[in-house]
Amino acid sequence: MPEALQASPGLAAALAALFGLMVGSFLNVVIYRLPKMMELEWEDQAAELRGETPPERPPFNLMVPRSRCPRCSHPLGALENVPLLSWLAQRGRCKACASPIPARYPLVELGTALLTGLAVWQFGAGWAGLGAVLLGFALVTLTFIDLDTQLLPDSLTLPLLWLGLLFNLWGVFAPLPEAVIGAMAGYLVLWSVYWLFRLATGKEGMGFGDFKLLAALGAWFGWTALPAIILLASLVGSAVGIALILFGGHRREQPIPFGPYLAGAGLLALYFREPLNRLIGLA
Numbered sequence: 001m002p003e004a005l006q007a008s009p010g011l012a013a014a015l016a017a018l019f020g021l022m023v024g025s026f027l028n029v030v031i032y033r034l035p036k037m038m039e040l041e042w043e044d045q046a047a048e049l050r051g052e053t054p055p056e057r058p059p060f061n062l063m064v065p066r067s068r069c070p071r072c073s074h075p076l077g078a079l080e081n082v083p084l085l086s087w088l089a090q091r092g093r094c095k096a097c098a099s100p101i102p103a104r105y106p107l108v109e110l111g112t113a114l115l116t117g118l119a120v121w122q123f124g125a126g127w128a129g130l131g132a133v134l135l136g137f138a139l140v141t142l143t144f145i146d147l148d149t150q151l152l153p154d155s156l157t158l159p160l161l162w163l164g165l166l167f168n169l170w171g172v173f174a175p176l177p178e179a180v181i182g183a184m185a186g187y188l189v190l191w192s193v194y195w196l197f198r199l200a201t202g203k204e205g206m207g208f209g210d211f212k213l214l215a216a217l218g219a220w221f222g223w224t225a226l227p228a229i230i231l232l233a234s235l236v237g238s239a240v241g242i243a244l245i246l247f248g249g250h251r252r253e254q255p256i257p258f259g260p261y262l263a264g265a266g267l268l269a270l271y272f273r274e275p276l277n278r279l280i281g282l283a
Contacts, residue, residue, distance in 0.1 A: 017113045020112045020116025028105050028109070034156075035148065035149045035153070037062075040060060074094060074096035084109050088106070108140065108144065142160075147257055157209060161216040174224075179221075190211045206258055213263070227280060228277055236264065
């Protein structure tokens with residue numbers, strides 16, 4: 001089977017896109033539930049620190065309870081969980097109460113499918129393709145969690161860092177020495193910016209999750225990719241921030257998540273690293 005997929009890139013990409021569509025449905029669950037799981041864990045830890053017994057509550061994780069409508073608590077049946085098609089068939093509304101289902105859910109599924117198909121089309125059905133697919137899954141998840149909660153969970157960023165180093169043991173995306181230096185430099189660059197900004201203003205300009213995400217991208221692509229990633233993320237993030245302040249009623253003191261811009265720049269580095277390096281004069 002792998003030989004057949006290698007011989008037919010179009011078939012491999014199509015099958016990968018179908019798989020990505022199904023995974024995208026699960027990523028929606030992770031995006032919604034993981035921050036809530038973290039909040040519950042923090043509440044339990046706080047109770048323990050106060051010498052109290054953590055409150056008993058029903059199990060809540062990535063598997064239970066069943067997905068349900070947030071408005072009427074209608075549990076979703078199997079036919080209501082078919083990626084993309086269920087949303088289209090129900091015209092974007094809950095089957096029970098007709099409340100709107102956000103279009104973001106099918107967009108995450110469709111975007112994950114496209115990224116997965118593109119990864120296999122570009123890198124093939126081998127180790128590089130697998131790595132690109134896993135990286136895409138992680139970056140999609142981190143992007144939407146950060147947009148929703150301004151959190152970049154360690155449970156995602158740190159495994160992503162180690163996974164990048166693991167793939168680069170065999171130089172899949174970058175030589176291992178470059179990947180190790182990239183992980184260190186990615187963290188230290190934003191850590192330094194954070195402390196310079198804090199010393200100058202007394203405020204926190206970004207979260208520690210941003211340091212870890214950039215370290216992970218450095219582990220995947222090596223230190224030579226970091227200037228392009230930082231430049232792209234900073235320029236796009238600044239442009240969006242200014243636009244939100246001028247036209248979207250966004251207050252200056254209201255924080256803007258930086259993770260989505262790092263993730264987007266990381267995806268561009270995955271597919272266009274050499275052109276980006278040439279553009280900024282590094283190649």
